[in-house]
Amino acid sequence: MELVGEGFPGQRMLVLPRPQVELALQRPVTRNLIVTDCGYFPHAEHHGWIRTRPIRQLVVILCLRGQGWCETSAGRFPVRAGQALLLPPGLPHAYGADADDPWTVWWVHVDGASVEDFLRVTGATIDSVVREIPDIYGSAALMEEIVRWMERDTTEASLVGASGTAWHLLTSLAFSRAPSAGNAQDMVERAADYLRSHINRRVNVSDLADMAGMSASHFAAMFKKYTGVPAMTYQTQLRMASARELLDTTQQSVEEVANAVGYDDSFYFSRQFKKLHGMSPTAYRRHDAN
Structure with a gap:
């Protein structure tokens, strides 16, 4: 299967320039959590990534519709609507849309000193990357708010706004009951x-x-x-x-x-x-x- 990272009708995608990421990681608030990439891919046929060289960001993918899959060293996992992928940083992984029923996803990459703390609290590991979403509508709204902050501009105020919303998203995934x-x-x-x-x-x-x-x-x-x-x-x-x-x-x-x-x-x-x-x-x- 040919995998593509972007290029879907109706998509929204923001990538923070890496020099700005490095600056943000030296500032209060954003040094703890910074959104580096985010977006929305509707009906993302053939979408996917194979990362044999690990990245340092936590990847969160929220599946709204359709289906997808993920592969880690622990095996292959199906992903359906109403579930999320939490892919820990520093480890190889692959993921993609289902060939017959491609997913629609919101996604975000986050970096910062508090990412490891979040992973410890949630128990997210390479063996347990698929999560049920306690509040799919609320989580989707938070993902969209993150994208709106990043679409606004790349000022410190907007980056802090995106970071605050990402905190809300991550804590809701960690502590809310389904x-x-x-x-x-x-x-x-x-x-x-x-x-x-x-x-x-x-x-x-x-x-x-x-x-x-x-x-x-x-x-x-x-x-x-x-x-x-x-x-x-x-x-x-x-x-x-x-x-x-x-x-x-x-x-x-x-x-x-x-x-x-x-x-x-x-x-x-x-x-x-x-x-x-x-x-x-x-x-x-x-x-x-x-």
């Missing part, structure tokens, strides 16, 4: 939180179900049972609430509001808005001003 088996209500609440924090992202039922480790039909039934509405109706309600706030409090155009709440097509947004409110966004803004 929801008890069959506790669908907890999972639905986490999915609802994820939708609330990703108003402008395209998220469908299959995405949410994969992250929860459920079939789409079972997830849809559970979501409606515990919230009273289908997941996509819930998402639309959230988007429209955010749109109302923007129409009330800003001078943004209807197209700008539509984009801000996750609609690429402002005409479709206007139709959805009118369906829910009985008037167009423009009429709503005029009516609210009177």
Whole structure:
């Protein structure tokens, strides 16, 4: 199988220049933990790395959808949606997407004096590299926040922000308890939180179900049972609430509001808005001003 490290439609990837890494490792806060690389690879067909020459960073890969695999000196391990890889630094390893059902992943590399302490606390070793994620939606949100900090710029403030979020991510992986088996209500609440924090992202039922480790039909039934509405109706309600706030409090155009709440097509947004409110966004803004 040919493995590729990057180049996927919709990907996000940040690499901190190595001279800046070395400087950060001499500063307060970031000397303990620094994000050196991070990104998001959707439907990453043929993705993978074979590292026969070890790197000094801890590699964390969060599988949202699809499947993948990992190989260490301890053997080969499958990775599925809702699991994470924690690959300790300084040891050879390989990983990649499943050929038939390629994974979608958030990933981060971290360095610093506290990495070894974290590994000791979690018990992460080369023999135990695959972990169940206690809160897949929360972990995905933290991964995205890390990427946003790194996309912002490479100032000390942004690097500290990314480091703080990485601490949150790593400690949540170390100490949070997974929801008890069959506790669908907890999972639905986490999915609802994820939708609330990703108003402008395209998220469908299959995405949410994969992250929860459920079939789409079972997830849809559970979501409606515990919230009273289908997941996509819930998402639309959230988007429209955010749109109302923007129409009330800003001078943004209807197209700008539509984009801000996750609609690429402002005409479709206007139709959805009118369906829910009985008037167009423009009429709503005029009516609210009177």
